Amino acid sequence: MSAAGMATEADSPVSFPTHHGHDETDATPLLGTAHQEPYQPLRQNLILGSAPVTLPSLPSIVSHTNSRFPLKIAQLGAWLFLLLVWYELLTHKLLLASLHPLGNSLLLLLLVNSILLLQPTSTSEQKRHGTWAHATLNGAALGVGVGAAVAMIVHKQINTDHPHFESVHARFGVATYFLLLGQALVGVVQYFCPRVVGGVENGKKLYKYHRVAGYVVLGMVLVTAVLGAQTDWMRSMWDVRWVWIVAVVLILVGVVPRINPHKLQFF
Numbered sequence: 431m432s433a434a435g436m437a438t439e440a441d442s443p444v445s446f447p448t449h450h451g452h453d454e455t456d457a458t459p460l461l462g463t464a465h466q467e468p469y470q471p472l473r474q475n476l477i478l479g480s481a482p483v484t485l486p487s488l489p490s491i492v493s494h495t496n497s498r499f500p501l502k503i504a505q506l507g508a509w510l511f512l513l514l515v516w517y518e519l520l521t522h523k524l525l526l527a528s529l530h531p532l533g534n535s536l537l538l539l540l541l542v543n544s545i546l547l548l549q550p551t552s553t554s555e556q557k558r559h560g561t562w563a564h565a566t567l568n569g570a571a572l573g574v575g576v577g578a579a580v581a582m583i584v585h586k587q588i589n590t591d592h593p594h595f596e597s598v599h600a601r602f603g604v605a606t607y608f609l610l611l612g613q614a615l616v617g618v619v620q621y622f623c624p625r626v627v628g629g630v631e632n633g634k635k636l637y638k639y640h641r642v643a644g645y646v647v648l649g650m651v652l653v654t655a656v657l658g659a660q661t662d663w664m665r666s667m668w669d670v671r672w673v674w675i676v677a678v679v680l681i682l683v684g685v686v687p688r689i690n691p692h693k694l695q696f697f
Contacts, residue, residue, distance in 0.1 A: 472547060472551075472556065472559050472560060472563060476505065476543055476546050476547060502684070503680050503681075503683050503684030504542055504546060504680065504681050504683075504684025504685050505542075505543075505546075505684070506680050506684070507542075507676075507677045507678065507679070507680025507681035507682075507683075507684060508538060508539045508542040508543070508677075508681055509539065510673075510676070510677040510680065511535055511538060511539075511655065511674065511677040511678070511681075512535040512536060512538065512539050514668075514673060514674075514677070515531050515532065515535040515659075516532060516535065518664070518667045518668050519531060519532055519667070521667075522667050525585065526581055526584060526585040526588070527581065527582055527585040527586075527663075529577065529578060529581035529582075530578045530579070530581050530582040530585075531578075531658060531664065532578070533574045533575065533577050533578030533581065534574075534575065534578045534603075534654075534655065534658065535655070536571075536574050537571045537574045537575045537578065537651070538651055538652070538655055540567045540568070540570050540571035540574065541567075541568065541571050541610075541647070541648060541651055542648070542681055542685065543567055544563075544564045544567035544568045544571065545564075545644065545645075545648065545685060546684075546685070546688075547560055547563050547564055547567065548560045548561065548563075548564040549685075549688050549689075550688070561621055564617075565617060565618070565621075565622075568613075568614055568617065569614065571610070572610055572611065572614050575607060575610060576607075579603070579607055597657075597661070598657055599654060599657035599658050599660075599661055602650065602653055602654040602657055603654050603658070605650065606647065606650040606651055606654045609643070609646070609647050609650055610647055610651075612643075613640070613643050613644060613647050616636060616639075616640055616643070617640055619633070619636075620633040620634070620636040620637060620640060621633065638693060638694055641693060641694055642694055645689070648685070652678045652681065652682070655674070655678070656674050656675065656678055659671075659674040660674075
């Protein structure tokens, strides 16, 4: 694909007033409380972030009014969810259906990291590299999700006494898969193939919708994951409900405060 057919900057087409400094500005595409400096590697975005609170009991260098104590909250929540699911399943008899929660917990981890990578980018080069990494992680998440879905469908097909798509978890899951697929297609078109929608400028007009939809998809994935952890099968292995809520709350606390509302404006 030629460079002419690709949007050159993962930024909103909407122009905002110029600000100085990096606190709560529009220099970043999605993030309000963290910022990737030009010298920082892309991988640092995975742990760059903050809790939405100040810590006045700590030294002034940490608890300054315009700073936040950096916490790897979202990573902690995503890894907690994945490790608990994998521990549960790998310490019990493995079935074909086991690939479903194994794969979907990995999908959740990949999706969270794809968002964290892109949120703090600010320069054109960072946005370009971040978008490629974002697309790669989301592509991997989609592939893992398809495999997880197929594993469960085949398992239920073999065990004919298990009906399809009757539980709330299953219905949420189907809706989430389709939303994730649609979100991936829109992302590819708007950035890599903007000619499909009439050019780069038209592609940029889709960015804010893609951002909002991305957070909706993340919310759907989290709800579906918690519902999956409450199924009779999962609870038969480990019936501790609160830990899944804790993991989800950690992810939300780590991701939501980093959102820059200016980049989600529609009017």
